[in-house]
Amino acid sequence: MTTNDATTTAGAAAPAGRTRGKVPGEGSFWLSEWAFPLFVAALAAGIFAGTHLYYVYRTGTFSDVAVTAMLKGGMDSGSYGAAAAFGAGFLFARIIEGPMVGILDIGGSLQTGVGIGIPAMLLAAGITAPLEHFWLALPTGALLGALIGALILAIRRATVNSAGGTSTFGADVMMGAGNSAGRYLGPLVIIAAATASLPVGLGSTLGAALFYWWKKPLTGGAILGAMLFGLFFPIAGT
Amino acid sequence: MNETLTIALESMVIGALIGFGASAGVARMFHAPKVQGMGAFRTLGELNACENDPVAHFSFGLGFFFNAWASAVGTGALTSDVDHRIVPHWAAALSMTKNRNLDETLHNPRRMAAYGAGVGLVLVTVLNTTAASIPHSLQNVAADVLGPASEWLINPVMPIVFWMAAVDAGRRSGGWGTVLGGLAHVVMGNAVPGIVLGIVVGKGIDDLGWTRVTKALAGAVVLLFVGSAFLRGVDIQLLQQMKADVPHWLSRLHDATGTTPTK
Numbered sequence: 001m002t003t004n005d006a007t008t009t010a011g012a013a014a015p016a017g018r019t020r021g022k023v024p025g026e027g028s029f030w031l032s033e034w035a036f037p038l039f040v041a042a043l044a045a046g047i048f049a050g051t052h053l054y055y056v057y058r059t060g061t062f063s064d065v066a067v068t069a070m071l072k073g074g075m076d077s078g079s080y081g082a083a084a085a086f087g088a089g090f091l092f093a094r095i096i097e098g099p100m101v102g103i104l105d106i107g108g109s110l111q112t113g114v115g116i117g118i119p120a121m122l123l124a125a126g127i128t129a130p131l132e133h134f135w136l137a138l139p140t141g142a143l144l145g146a147l148i149g150a151l152i153l154a155i156r157r158a159t160v161n162s163a164g165g166t167s168t169f170g171a172d173v174m175m176g177a178g179n180s181a182g183r184y185l186g187p188l189v190i191i192a193a194a195t196a197s198l199p200v201g202l203g204s205t206l207g208a209a210l211f212y213w214w215k216k217p218l219t220g221g222a223i224l225g226a227m228l229f230g231l232f233f234p235i236a237g238t
Numbered sequence: 239m240n241e242t243l244t245i246a247l248e249s250m251v252i253g254a255l256i257g258f259g260a261s262a263g264v265a266r267m268f269h270a271p272k273v274q275g276m277g278a279f280r281t282l283g284e285l286n287a288c289e290n291d292p293v294a295h296f297s298f299g300l301g302f303f304f305n306a307w308a309s310a311v312g313t314g315a316l317t318s319d320v321d322h323r324i325v326p327h328w329a330a331a332l333s334m335t336k337n338r339n340l341d342e343t344l345h346n347p348r349r350m351a352a353y354g355a356g357v358g359l360v361l362v363t364v365l366n367t368t369a370a371s372i373p374h375s376l377q378n379v380a381a382d383v384l385g386p387a388s389e390w391l392i393n394p395v396m397p398i399v400f401w402m403a404a405v406d407a408g409r410r411s412g413g414w415g416t417v418l419g420g421l422a423h424v425v426m427g428n429a430v431p432g433i434v435l436g437i438v439v440g441k442g443i444d445d446l447g448w449t450r451v452t453k454a455l456a457g458a459v460v461l462l463f464v465g466s467a468f469l470r471g472v473d474i475q476l477l478q479q480m481k482a483d484v485p486h487w488l489s490r491l492h493d494a495t496g497t498t499p500t501k
Contacts, residue, residue, distance in 0.1 A: 023341055023342050023346055024346065024347060024348050030262065030265075030266075030346075030347040030348045030351075031266065031269055031273050031347060033273075033274065035262075035347075036263075036266070036274045036276070039258075039259045039262045039263050039266075039276060039351075040259065040263070040276065041259070042255045042256075042258050042259035043255065043256050043258075043259025043260050043263065043276070043321070044259075045255050046251075046252045046253070046254075046255030046256035046259065046358075047256060047321075049248065049251070049252045049255075050252050050256075050316070050362075052248075053245065053248055053249070053252070053366065054314055054315075057241065057244075057245055058314045059245070059310055059314040059316075059366050059369055060245075060249070060252070060310075060314065060316065060362075060366050061314065061315045061316065062256065062315075062316050062317075062318065062320055062321060063315055063317075063318055064309075064315060064317050064318050064388050064392065065309055065313045065315045065317065065384065065385050065388050065389070066385075066388055066389040066392050066393075067315070067392075068313060068314065068315035069313070069315075072313075081469075081470060081471070081497070081499070082427070084469070085426060085427070085466060085469050085470040086426060086427055086428065088466065088469065089422070089425070089426035089428075089431055089462075089466050090426075090428075090431055092431075092462045092465075092466075093431035093432075093434060093435055093462065094431075096435065096438070096455065096458055096459065096462070097434055097435065097438055098274075099274065100438050100442070100455075101270075101271070101279075101438070102267075102270030102271030102272075102273075102274060102275055103267050103270055103275045103276065103277055103278065103279065103282070104263070104274070104275070104276040104277075105277075105278050105279075106260060106263070106276055106277060106278060106318070106321045106322060107278055107318040107321070107322060108431070110321075111318045111321065112318075134248050138251070138255075145259075152274060153274065156274060158451070158454070159451045159454075159455070160271060167441065167442050167444075167445030167446045168271060168441070168445075169437075169438045169441050169442045169445075170407060170411055170437040170438055170440065170441030170442075171271070171279075173403050173404065173406075173407040173411065173437050173441065174279050174400070174403070174434060174437055176279075176403055177279070177399050177400045177402075177403035177404075178278060178279030178280035178282075178283065180399050180403075181280060181391070181395065181396045181399045181400070182280040182283075182284065184391060184395045184396075184399065185387065185388075185391055188387040188388075188390050188391055188395065189383060189384065189387040191387070191390075192382070192383045192384070192385075192386040192387040192390070193379075193383045195386070196379070196382040196383050196386075197382075200379060200383065204383070211301075216297050216298075216301070217297075217298055217301050219301055219302075219305070220297070220298075220300060220301020220302070220304065220305075221301070223301065223304050223305050223308065223383075223384065224301075224304055226379050226383050227304065227308060227376055227379050227380075230375050230376060230378065230379035230383075231373065231375050231376060234374075234375035234378065235375075235378050235379065235382055236378070
């Protein structure tokens with residue numbers, strides 16, 4: 001990495017101001033610019049290897065059910081277009097967005113992009129080895145992660161860190177939307193539960209209400225209630 | 239080698255790697271925008287919402303642990319909550335049991351990475367190996383309840399939430415968000431990436447004007463959309479649905495690159 005001059009010099013003064021040795025200061029390894037691709041590489045290696053686990057043993061992708069279903073659709077039918085386009089679209093969007101807002105979205109970039117989109121592209125091209133072998137999956141994922149991390153830093157250098165870069169590119173707007181999107185999951189679970197079967201719907205409602213009463217996130221209660229009632233009053237299943 | 243043992247051993251390596259990377263990235267989020275972090279806006283908000291209480295962090299993670307467990311049973315997908323919620327919250331909870339100082343715990347990438355690696359190792363192994371031992375009735379709940387709920391969240395709930403945020407943020411981000419959001423759903427099948435890019439471009443122009451940076455950004459967005467449209471064969475689909483003739487060279491190009499639309 002040839003891009004860390006600015007941060008190391010800028011951060012060199014920071015540790016002096018800190019009296020406690022155990023907290024890494026800005027400019028130390030843990031908060032340095034060039035550590036970022038390393039962390040992305042570690043995470044991407046794990047996520048790609050998780051997709052390998054799914055490809056071989058049908059468990060282990062780090063994506064959501066709906067996104068994994070696209071990859072599975074490809075594995076069943078041999079046509080990976082949907083998974084590849086969806087994953088690659090998210091990956092590109094997040095690589096452009098990540099450096100602007102200072103936060104790389106793990107879900108879109110790594111879990112959907114590296115975990116689903118890139119494997120789908122490889123499989124569409126007939127390259128199966130990195131998904132069949134664990135020892136190949138790890139370095140493949142790490143390499144992809146390191147490249148993404150380096151690319152993010154390069155874009156960051158050209159935009160946010162460039163002279164006069166005073167914009168946060170709507171980070172606050174997306175922060176608000178991200179926060180409120182998470183809140184919808186609980187009610188959605190209750191609606192899905194009531195659609196699946198009446199007892200499961202009642203259990204889900206009860207669980208959510210109790211969790212809300214106990215000042216806990218109601219999504220957890222909705223899920224636990226649905227599962228508990230589903231255990232005693234099984235639904236037919238799809 | 240025994241299949242379960244293989245899954246367990248691979249899961250341990252995978253879990254330690256994702257726990258290490260995600261937790262270090264999450265701790266760095268609190269130093270953004272000065273330092274490039276990794277996580278998500280909702281992760282940041284939820285971690286802040288727990289107000290450095292280890293019990294709150296733990297129970298928040300627990301709710302999503304069951305979600306991930308149920309999902310792993312039904313479909314083999316651990317859900318994106320593993321990296322976004324369970325690992326960060328449980329690493330934060332462990333890190334805070336003896337020390338409530340945020341600078342030394344949640345905001346400290348070294349400490350979070352260490353705890354995160356441990357949490358990830360155990361968590362991913364448990365999720366991947368015990369999934370098959372859960373009763374069928376619970377698998378059905380996962381498939382019939384959590385499946386639809388998370389599908390609805392991705393589409394249409396999240397697009398609408400982001401869309402309204404873009405519209406409320408001003409005329410420019412609303413306009414860019416609307417156009418790019420609609421195009422993204424046509425081209426990529428989900429409007430969220432388009433709306434987010436719309437907010438980035440719109441707010442960038444609000445703050446900086448039409449500079450070299452915002453021009454390059456808008457150019458990259460256009461390239462992204464054109465590239466995705468070609469890869470998905472949207473151009474051919476569009477011509478077909480408009481009952482127009484698809485030029486021979488275009489369909490030959492798509493055949494040659496393997497990008498013919500599937501549906």
